[in-house]
Every structure is written in structure tokens, then in C-alpha cells.
Amino acid sequence: MWPANVLFIGCGNMGGAMLAGWLRGGVAAERFTVYDPFLEAAPEGVELLRELPEGRVFDLLILGVKPQMLDGVAGALTALAGRDTVVLSMLAGVEMASLSLRFPDARGLVRVMPNLSAALGKSPMGVAAMGLDHEARECVMAWLAPLGAPEWVDESLFDAVTALAGSxxxxxxxxxxxxxxxxxxxxxxxxxxxxxxxxxxxxxxxxxxxxxxxxxxxxxxxxxxxxxxxxxxxxxDAGDALGALVLGTLTAARDRNVELGAMARAAGK
Ligand SMILES: NC(=O)C1=CN([C@@H]2O[C@H](COP(=O)(O)OP(=O)(O)OC[C@H]3O[C@@H](n4cnc5c(N)ncnc54)[C@H](OP(=O)(O)O)[C@@H]3O)[C@@H](O)[C@H]2O)C=CC1
Ligand SMILES: O=C(O)[C@@H]1CCC=N1
Missing domain, CATH: 1.10.3730.10 (ProC C-terminal domain-like)
Structure with a gap:
């Protein structure tokens, strides 16, 4: 069953919630490895590494660091993001074009925008993919299903989905x-x-x-x-003050995602 083995790069609040959701959904802990130099402990049965593994191939590499940390980790991941490995990113703002520049050899790329309710299997999820055929895309959706309700979203709308469903x-x-x-x-x-x-x-x-x-x-x-x-x-409801406040809130969050995406694009040139 795909993915047989999964490597998290960074497993803080959001990565930890996704990991908890998969474990809660019955995925065996032994399928997961976490690389996080700072995390105190991983859930029982999950392998926790302080150094990046060498000579191992993972079906799925999950990027769980902050968007601003992407280039702090990407260089060291080249060997792990090879042709048998799908790279899945939860990074707000960072586009698949930016990921593809960092991980050109990967089997394919997946962008997902979940929220913390993934830990309970109740997260909405925007999903986009690059380089995967129909069957692989179906596998991605089946893999995400224990976390909640994944749905395909055009990548151009990801920053808005992040503002609404992620934040x-x-x-x-x-x-x-x-x-x-x-x-x-x-x-x-x-x-x-x-x-x-x-x-x-x-x-x-x-x-x-x-x-x-x-x-x-x-x-x-x-x-x-x-x-x-x-x-x-x-x-x-007076003067639609709540509607205006919420729209302003989502717009500010969306715009920050756009900035984070632009930063990753500029740094990748
Ligand atoms: N929080 C949320 O609700 C959501 C977050 N996201 C996305 O998820 C990603 C992670 O966010 P969040 O979980 O909030 O952030 P966290 O800071 O909680 O998690 C990031 C984790 O990565 C660790 N880390 C830092 N540097 C490295 C490194 N070089 N190698 C490996 N691990 C490292 C951090 O350790 P330390 O803390 O010690 O620095 C931390 O454990 C972001 O890209 C964000 O956009 C998406 C949707 C919702
Ligand atoms: O605050 C953030 O940047 C991330 C993205 C969505 C939720 N948390």
C-alpha cells in the first residue's frame, strides 16, 4: 500500500497534527520516520532521527517546516527526493513551481493545505499535484482521507484556501x-x-x-x-461590520501567503 514509508522533515504543530491523524486512523506507526533536530519526542513506534537518513528511500517526503526554512533544508534533501519519492508540502504560500526547482528529480509533487483538526480526522484540505498520473493522484487522496476531507483545488486559489481553511x-x-x-x-x-x-x-x-x-x-x-x-x-449584523472584519482578516492572511510565495520564488532563482 502506498506510501509504505514516510519521512517527515519537521514535525511541529501542523506536521504533528497530521501524524496524529494518520495514527488515529489506524496507519501503523512503523511506517513513519520523523527528522526533526528539535522535537522532544515522537509518538510511540515512530522513528525519530536527529540526522537526515542516508542510503534509504522513502515513498513520501513530507515537508513540515516553516516556509522561511525551505532553503535551510532543501539542499540537504536532494538525495532523499529522488525518482521513487513523492514530495508533499504543507508550506503556506510556497508554489509547486518553487518546490520543483528545489526537488527536480522527485517522482511528483503534492501541495496540501490542512489545519490542526487533522489530528481528529476533521481537517478540510486543499490539494494540488504536479507530475502524478491519475492513479497516483487517487492514491494521494486515499492517503489524505484519514485526516479529514481532501479536495482538489486549483493552485492559483491556494493562498485563499490557506487563509480560510488553514488559518x-x-x-x-x-x-x-x-x-x-x-x-x-x-x-x-x-x-x-x-x-x-x-x-x-x-x-x-x-x-x-x-x-x-x-x-x-x-x-x-x-x-x-x-x-x-x-x-x-x-x-x-449592523453595517455588515462582521462581514467586513472577516473579509479584511482573510485578505490580510491571503496577502501574507502571497508574500511568502514570492519570497520562495525569488530565493529559488
Ligand atoms: N500551524 C498550522 O495550523 C498550519 C501550518 N501550516 C504549515 O505547516 C508548516 C509548519 O508550521 P507549524 O507546524 O505551525 O510550525 P512549527 O514551528 O510548529 O513546526 C515546524 C517544525 O520544524 C522544526 N524544524 C525547524 N528547523 C528544522 C530543520 N532544519 N529540519 C527539520 N525540522 C526543523 C521545528 O523545530 P523548532 O520548533 O524547534 O524550530 C518544528 O518542530 C508551515 O510551513 C506552515 O505554513 C499549514 C497549515 C496550518
Ligand atoms: O500561520 C501560518 O502561516 C500557517 C498557515 C496556515 C496556518 N498557519
Whole structure:
């Protein structure tokens, strides 16, 4: 079954979440090797290396370092990114053209944009690939499936997908905090307020995910005519301030991804 063996280059927050997701999904720990000079420990059964392995061939090489670190590791990976090895990158902004300059001999390239929910098998994932035939692309999708919901995305939209789905959890966490702090300001015990906020977001997201109507209709169903939810929504919706704030947030994140991509492009020349 492809990939028989997988080498992570860097396994911090995001790489660690993906590794946890595969282990949780039943992939054997023995299939994974992590190269990370700084990581304290790897999950049980996963091989942790402080030096890059020599004379070994991996089916899949996963780049899990920061985009700015790409050229700190790429040179040393030439021998590992050979014709039997697919290179998969989670690096925000960095285009496959930039990866292909660094890894010209690789069997193929995959770009994936997940988020931390991969650890629970609940990550959305944008996926793009280069140099892989139909069968190999199907294998990539099957390999990513235990982490959540992979879907093909045109690479030109990757920076937007990253802003929404990669960074998105951070924005949701801010909203949870705001709900909890709002509840506390109205007199609730802060811990109880956070509990209520978390359960509210958890239940609302689950309901919306499984619903055959959109979030707008669900919000309408919460809002009894002449009731309190409408009173709250009249504040939240005023002047589309929330919509503008979220659009500004996603735009800033998208633009930073564009900058990171340009930096990698320039450094590769
Ligand atoms: N965090 C997220 O939610 C998401 C992140 N991403 C992408 O994932 C990538 C990693 O981000 P994130 O997990 O947040 O970052 P982290 O800093 O948590 O992870 C990077 C890991 O690589 C290690 N590392 C540093 N230098 C090297 C090296 N030379 N060789 C091998 N390993 C090294 C780091 O060690 P140390 O910490 O000691 O420096 C760390 O463990 C980024 O490219 C980011 O764009 C994509 C989607 C979501
Ligand atoms: O903050 C970042 O740059 C990465 C990309 C998406 C989420 N985290």
C-alpha cells in the first residue's frame, strides 16, 4: 500500500497534527520516520532521527517546516527526493513551481493545505499535484482521507484556501474567546462561560455540517420572531461590520501567503 514509508522533515504543530491523524486512523506507526533536530519526542513506534537518513528511500517526503526554512533544508534533501519519492508540502504560500526547482528529480509533487483538526480526522484540505498520473493522484487522496476531507483545488486559489481553511481555526478560536468573555461580562463564571461557548460552537458546527439548509436559514431558525436572538443579530449584523472584519482578516492572511510565495520564488532563482 502506498506510501509504505514516510519521512517527515519537521514535525511541529501542523506536521504533528497530521501524524496524529494518520495514527488515529489506524496507519501503523512503523511506517513513519520523523527528522526533526528539535522535537522532544515522537509518538510511540515512530522513528525519530536527529540526522537526515542516508542510503534509504522513502515513498513520501513530507515537508513540515516553516516556509522561511525551505532553503535551510532543501539542499540537504536532494538525495532523499529522488525518482521513487513523492514530495508533499504543507508550506503556506510556497508554489509547486518553487518546490520543483528545489526537488527536480522527485517522482511528483503534492501541495496540501490542512489545519490542526487533522489530528481528529476533521481537517478540510486543499490539494494540488504536479507530475502524478491519475492513479497516483487517487492514491494521494486515499492517503489524505484519514485526516479529514481532501479536495482538489486549483493552485492559483491556494493562498485563499490557506487563509480560510488553514488559518481559519485561529479565527474561530478568537470568536469562542469573544463569546466566553461576553458571557463573563454579563455575570457568568468565566470557566462556565467558556464551557458554554465551546459547547455552543461545537453543537452549532455539527448541526450546520449535517444540515441540508445553509447557515443563514439555521440562524433564522434560532431567531424567534420578536425574540432575543434577533435583538442580538441586529447588533452583530449592523453595517455588515462582521462581514467586513472577516473579509479584511482573510485578505490580510491571503496577502501574507502571497508574500511568502514570492519570497520562495525569488530565493529559488
Ligand atoms: N500551524 C498550522 O495550523 C498550519 C501550518 N501550516 C504549515 O505547516 C508548516 C509548519 O508550521 P507549524 O507546524 O505551525 O510550525 P512549527 O514551528 O510548529 O513546526 C515546524 C517544525 O520544524 C522544526 N524544524 C525547524 N528547523 C528544522 C530543520 N532544519 N529540519 C527539520 N525540522 C526543523 C521545528 O523545530 P523548532 O520548533 O524547534 O524550530 C518544528 O518542530 C508551515 O510551513 C506552515 O505554513 C499549514 C497549515 C496550518
Ligand atoms: O500561520 C501560518 O502561516 C500557517 C498557515 C496556515 C496556518 N498557519
Amino acid at each position: 481559519g481555526p485561529a479565527y474561530v478560536y478568537r470568536f469562542i474567546d469573544a463569546l466566553a468573555q461576553g458571557g463573563a461580562a454579563l455575570g457568568l463564571d468565566p470557566e462556565q462561560s467558556l464551557r458554554l461557548a465551546l459547547a455552543t460552537v461545537d453543537g452549532a458546527a455539527a448541526l450546520a455540517s449535517g444540515s441540508d439548509v445553509g447557515p443563514g436559514e439555521l440562524a433564522r431558525r434560532v431567531s424567534s420572531p420578536g425574540g432575543s436572538t434577533l435583538a442580538g443579530l441586529s447588533v452583530l
